């Protein structure tokens with residue numbers, strides 16, 4: 001646990017064992033608590049890695065919410081959830097905060113199993129208003145009267161679900177507070193007309209003016225009349241409401257904008273809003289990265305950071321410049337290889353366009369954007385729209401490439417089936433972070449895509465084992481007349497050896513062995529090669545095959561190795577994955593009863609956060625795990641081993 005949290009350096013935070021303790025704090029003490037929270041967040045993230053700029057932006061808001069509400073009774077849903085660190089520190093998890101994102105420690109996102117104050121688990125964006133509305137209606141049905149709040153960023157507000165929920169909530173009209181945390185940033189700068197509208201709201205009312213409005217509104221209109229009826233108060237609050245805006249039209253009372261770093265104003269206004277009825281939208285202007293100058297300057301870079309990228313602070317949440325990382329030259333990641341191959345292909349084909357759903361940096365498309373700004377589209381956090389938008393582009397002769405993370409592709413499932421594959425349109429899905437993703441799990445795990453994509457007709461589903469393979473696949477896919485998905489992990493890309501780049505839909509046998517064949521998919525091929533070397537030391541002759549394509553499966557390859565004990569290895573859930581495809585192939589070709597097959601992959605449960613290496617080891621997907629699986633399997637099938 002950092003010393004700061006033990007008490008010496010954070011004396012106020014040390015007094016907060018749960019949010020109820022804030023009731024005893026004066027406003028001055030509450031304000032002094034803010035830098036202690038910031039410092040603790042910075043120190044912890046510098047050790048453990050995690051989100052930084054977003055949590056720093058909502059410290060005052062978290063303090064105000066915890067001061068005004070009792071979240072053992074009231075409910076707050078944090079959209080995406082990556083900003084909830086101060087909230088965790090204030091709601092009974094101070095002592096465990098140093099374990100943030102570590103195996104066995106507390107999660108980097110809200111989690112119902114972690115605390116009664118985490119009313120709803122999040123990780124994917126734009127869900128908060130729907131969930132909060134469901135809770136509000138459940139409350140009404142049970143005749144209860146607690147408050148329900150959704151805190152949603154301006155980035156998350158661009159997601160279609162948020163709009164659907166606003167429309168429903170405005171229609172239902174029940175008590176619900178939506179706090180729009182507007183820092184004008186998604187991970188990168190926020191995009192879209194909606195975001196521009198929020199900015200206009202802020203500039204139209206003027207920051208200073210808004211601040212004065214809040215103070216004078218509270219003092220002038222409500223302060224002296226605290227004893228008046230709630231109905232009267234409601235009318236008074238409406239004097240501060242901006243009439244006629246988008247939210248008003250949707251059935252919300254729009255309040256704001258207010259300065260999301262003005263703690264006294266936040267406390268005042270949240271207290272008043274507690275007495276108001278119906279759907280309310282409180283517009284808070286905040287600064288992403290607040291209190292850490294590097295993150296204020298470049299919030300995108302400090303959205304999420306790895307350990308040691310930052311150094312901690314002496315006081316006031318301000319930090320020294322980042323420490324130098326040890327920078328041994330390393331191989332490119334799969335993401336970089338994809339981006340370079342795409343740019344190369346786009347130099348030759350002017351029809352190629354790149355699409356991201358608010359993740360230009362993470363997906364590598366930022367490089368494409370720099371090279372071809374006019375052929376790049378950031379659609380906001382709108383995966384569904386991204387897929388159908390790509391389908392439209394493809395229908396009229398473009399070659400769209402959507403790069404997104406496996407976990408977020410789940411959002412676009414119907415669109416993949418209905419808009420792309422049904423019409424056999426040539427869209428390339430570049431599926432990054434496929435497989436285990438490490439410390440963001442389980443909301444961010446990318447281990448379902450093989451299962452949910454494999455059943456869709458017309459789709460070719462590929463998994464490269466290395467950099468050469470991924471490059472070949474990108475070039476091949478951009479000439480293929482139908483939809484293609486290429487899935488690759490969050491990892492450095494090895495170079496295993498030359499590949500057949502003319503037809504990437506054929507697997508290959510990389511080494512022969514008479515005792516057992518390990519058939520790997522994507523990055524598991526490398527692990528299979530290592531496992532084969534270990535097994536060789538056990539006295540076994542081990543073959544390795546690179547399956548390369550999951551749909552359509554390379555039947556010739558699996559016919560060729562059908563007589564050997566066969567172990568398939570994949571970073572996907574076993575249900576419906578690559579091994580299941582192999583099993584189905586043998587069943588459909590009448591060979592199943594004669595085949596000795598064992599599938600190694602992920603179990604039927606969600607995987608907890610831990611480092612990726614830790615997850616691979618725990619789940620038996622590293623070389624040692626594959627070796628153990630092979631030995632156990634061969635023992636069962638009575639293949640003699642030397643040791």
Ligand SMILES: Cc1ncc(C[n+]2csc(CCOP(=O)(O)OP(=O)(O)O)c2C)c(N)n1
Nearest residue numbers: 054123124125153154155156185186187358
């Ligand atoms: C469906 C989905 N797509 C993409 C992401 C990746 N993502 C995480 S945070 C984020 C930006 C969120 O911006 P905003 O809601 O404004 O919050 P801020 O980080 O600015 O506080 C994105 C795109 C996600 N979590 N969920």
